[in-house]
Amino acid sequence: MTTLEFSLLVWLGSLAAGFLGSLTGLGGGVVIVPLLALRFGVDIRYAIGASLVSVIATSSGAAAAYVKEGYSNLRIGMFLEIATTIGALAGAFLAAWMSSSAVAVIFGVVLFYSAYLSNRSRPERPEAARPDPLATFLRMDSTYPTADGPQSYRVHNVPGGFGLMFVAGALSGLLGIGSGAVKVLAMDQVMRIPFKVSTTTSNFMIGVTAAASAGVYLSRGYIDPVLAMPVMLGVLAGSMLGARVLFGAKSRILRIVFSLIILALGVELIYNGLTGRL
Amino acid sequence: MRAWTDERVERVIGTLLRWGVILAAAVVLAGGVMYLARYGSTIPDYRVFRGEPSDLRNVSGIVTDAVSWRSRGLIMFGLLLLIATPMARVAFSVVAFALQRDRTYVMVTLIVLAALLYGLTRAGP
Numbered sequence: 001m002t003t004l005e006f007s008l009l010v011w012l013g014s015l016a017a018g019f020l021g022s023l024t025g026l027g028g029g030v031v032i033v034p035l036l037a038l039r040f041g042v043d044i045r046y047a048i049g050a051s052l053v054s055v056i057a058t059s060s061g062a063a064a065a066y067v068k069e070g071y072s073n074l075r076i077g078m079f080l081e082i083a084t085t086i087g088a089l090a091g092a093f094l095a096a097w098m099s100s101s102a103v104a105v106i107f108g109v110v111l112f113y114s115a116y117l118s119n120r121s122r123p124e125r126p127e128a129a130r131p132d133p134l135a136t137f138l139r140m141d142s143t144y145p146t147a148d149g150p151q152s153y154r155v156h157n158v159p160g161g162f163g164l165m166f167v168a169g170a171l172s173g174l175l176g177i178g179s180g181a182v183k184v185l186a187m188d189q190v191m192r193i194p195f196k197v198s199t200t201t202s203n204f205m206i207g208v209t210a211a212a213s214a215g216v217y218l219s220r221g222y223i224d225p226v227l228a229m230p231v232m233l234g235v236l237a238g239s240m241l242g243a244r245v246l247f248g249a250k251s252r253i254l255r256i257v258f259s260l261i262i263l264a265l266g267v268e269l270i271y272n273g274l275t276g277r278l
Numbered sequence: 279m280r281a282w283t284d285e286r287v288e289r290v291i292g293t294l295l296r297w298g299v300i301l302a303a304a305v306v307l308a309g310g311v312m313y314l315a316r317y318g319s320t321i322p323d324y325r326v327f328r329g330e331p332s333d334l335r336n337v338s339g340i341v342t343d344a345v346s347w348r349s350r351g352l353i354m355f356g357l358l359l360l361i362a363t364p365m366a367r368v369a370f371s372v373v374a375f376a377l378q379r380d381r382t383y384v385m386v387t388l389i390v391l392a393a394l395l396y397g398l399t400r401a402g403p
Binding site for chain 1: 284285287288289291292295296298299302303306307309310313314317318319320321322324325326327329330331332334335336350351353354357358360361363364365367368371380382383386387389390393394395396397398399
């Protein structure tokens with residue numbers, strides 16, 4: 001296979017990953033690394049470097065659309081980015097110490113968990129009696145638009161959310177993914193921020209988190225331009241296409257299919273990691 | 279001058295991010311076309327990890343390669359623009375919070391910016 005053919009195939013694969021990732025809300029990043037490592041025989045460190053770059057592109061590209069809707073919360077995002085960026089640096093440094101096999105096994109486990117998180121129904125939490133004084137001090141409480149006008153919300157358990165955000169950042173830096181599922185979990189379930197606000201703020205944060213670890217990967221020589229080029233352009237085009245397609249009844253079936261693909265890739269990554277084939 | 283409300287800040291940030299990505303993608307595409315036109319028929323090998331050459335590992339090396347129209351350097355420059363886009367967003371937020379006289383969030387944003395700059399400039403082996 002020549003470089004031209006290789007680039008075109010990787011571009012097509014990334015296009016499909018970006019399209020499905022944005023349509024199902026699972027993100028394209030989670031399948032890029034297994035796709036490159038398992039199907040294209042790319043060293044997992046190069047694969048993670050290329051994936052990180054595509055994660056920044058999709059997050060930043062989608063941000064403009066989200067801002068118009070008025071859901072994202074700049075203050076919540078910025079404060080929690082302290083945790084995600086420092087976590088991302090820690091994860092990126094950890095990646096240099098770990099063997100490819102260990103990274104593959106952790107990646108497989110995270111794939112399982114993301115598929116589980118995105119498919120379970122969200123438990124409704126009753127409104128807590130006392131809001132977090134830290135949230136009040138940090139002026140995180142805000143409003144979001146609904147059909148009946150602006151709805152106000154309060155933010156709870158800031159330290160708990162901050163801690164989980166560090167984990168999200170570390171996973172992002174170690175595996176080259178956006179960790180959107182964990183970020184939404186931290187905001188939606190731990191901090192009890194409305195779901196719409198959580199998902200849009202998470203999208204905002206993904207780009208900054210990935211930029212922190214991408215810097216480390218770049219200065220360590222893990223980002224190969226010729227490999228990253230078709231990945232970034234493919235995922236970006238795919239996710240923009242996915243955002244334009246109307247969500248319908250089919251999105252549920254698609255989500256199940258995509259989750260099954262993720263589970264299969266997870267099994268394969270763990271198997272190859274344990275048998276030392278990566 | 280209109281006040282820098284959170285809403286206005288976020289709108290400016292959204293536009294900034296979109297143009298950053300468009301510019302980065304255009305540069306990456308141009309460098310990619312140049313590379314494939316020249317080396318498209320070679321056989322790629324990503325199976326063995328070697329790491330990138332030192333000139334593609336830091337900002338000044340990438341800029342030098344890009345201005346001398348080397349295709350790999352040009353793609354890398356596009357990727358650098360992409361990484362710089364969220365950084366520009368954070369830097370702009372520092373200014374916006376300063377205009378709002380919100381000292382707490384100026385500090386918060388500066389910590390995030392410091393972490394980003396550390397990753398890009400101080401993390402090499």
